[in-house]
Amino acid sequence: MDRALRILWVEDSAADAELFASLLEDEGVAHAYERVEDEAGLREALAVSQPDLVISDSDLPGFSGEHALRIVRERAPHLPFVFLSGAMGEDAAVLALQQGATDYVLKQNPRRLASAVLRAVREAEAIADRERAHRELMHAQRNEALALLVAGLSHDLRNVLQPLSLLPTLLRAKEDRATALRVADIVEEAARRGHDLAQAMVDYARGRHQEAGHADLAEVLASVRILLGGSVPRSIGVSFPVVAPGMMLAIDATALQQCLLNLCLNGLQAMDGQPSGELTVRADVQHDLAGDVVRIEVCDTGCGIPADVLPHLFTPFFTTKTQGTGLGLLSCRRIIESAGGRLDIDSVPGAGTTMRLVLPLAPANTPVSTPA
Structure with a gap:
């Protein structure tokens, strides 16, 4: 390690903690440690700052290592947790690993502690790096889609404002009540459209991926259709399914919105220049080996994908677009797979492409997440 580790030691014996800390130093593991010996001390230490590693005895007076593990996992799911015990049987060790411990070391074999500590910290750093890369990937993909949407959204906004700009002249020319009522209807409709457009854009721009979210498919599709509106050329027909409210999917609403919007924009780009x-x-809802799932297809009648390009579609930074990042489809696949689903692609050069998402239905009576 190129820095000193911060270790939280759950141990009732100050002498044992000092002894094994010295062994770590002898093995070249630079660190500083804080020792706690009960639940209150553990919770207080975790509330102040998060260490790089927790080392815990399995058997503590009035407190157990298993309980300590549960507390740590509640506060920090990926924080390395190593048991250091003098009397941990094989069955207990296996159970500890199943419950989320990173490793266990017997006090009779203290030389293994240093390697266990270093491996646990490196694995935690690798997980953190992957999560950070995924967040950056999502951000880059969202920015790419936002750039494509700007022109279309400005077109939609002009369509909202144009009838409003004509109304003063109309009101000055006619003063009858029927005209005033009609003008009021136009103003109300334009205001509603403007509000929906602005809200959909804000929701998308501020969206955050939330692991535990659930999405109402009808609401997500309505939002995607609003965002997509101004980006569709007059020569392209667009159709969305009629989905009853309440069809809940086991995926965050913002993440699904981002994925579907990206796939729709890809389809429009594939038809660019066509008459x-x-x-x-x-x-539609289907039943497969995994249970009830929803299959969502985004189909275009564009140029299709050449056979030599298909194998590279999910390669980072591979793109055939002059302004593309090569991150959109990779991000979509990660979104869908993280929700327990899959993304398939069927394409025929010259005939079009179908992007197919298969996602699990959420259990009944689950709360919905909304883009926030």
Whole structure:
């Protein structure tokens, strides 16, 4: 390690903690440690700062290592936790690992402690690096989609404002009540459209991936359709399915919105320059080996994907677009797979492409997440 580790030691014996800390120093593991010996001390230490590692005895007076492990996992799911015990049987050790411990070391074999500590910290850092890369990937993909949406959204905004700009002239020319009522209806509709457009854009721009979220498919599809509106050329027909509210999917709503929007924009780009085309979104419930799932398809009648390009679609930074990042499809696949689903692609050069998402239905009576 190129820095001193911060270790939280759950141990009732100050002499044991000092002894094994010295052994770590002898093995070249530079560190500083804080010792606690009960639940109150453990909770207080975790509330003040998060260490790089927790080392715990399995048997403490009035407190157990198993209980300490549960407390640590509640506060920090990926924080390395190593048992250092003088009397931990094989069955107890296996159970500890199943419950989330990173490793266990017997006090009779103290030389293994240093390697266990270093391995646990490196694995935790690797997990943190992967999560950080995933957040950066999501951010880059969202920015790419936002850039594509700007022109279309400005077009939609002009469509909202244009009838409002004509109304003063109309009111000055006619003063009858029927005209005033009609004008009021137009103003109300324009205001609603403007509000929906602005809210959808804000929701998308501020969206955060939430692991435990659940999405109402009808709400997500409605939001995607609003965001997509101004980006669709007049020559392209667009159809979305009619989905009853309450069809809940086991995925965060913002993440699904981001994924579907990216796939729809890809489909529109595939039809760029064609005299006509169709973008079709379909959704239906199916039953497979994993249980009840929803299949969502985004189909275009564009140029299709060449056979030599298909194997590289999920390669980071591989792109055939002049302004693309090569991150969109990779991000979509990670979103779907992290929710327990899958993303498949069928494409015929010259005939079009179908992007197929298969996602599990959420259990009944689960709360919905909304883009926030």
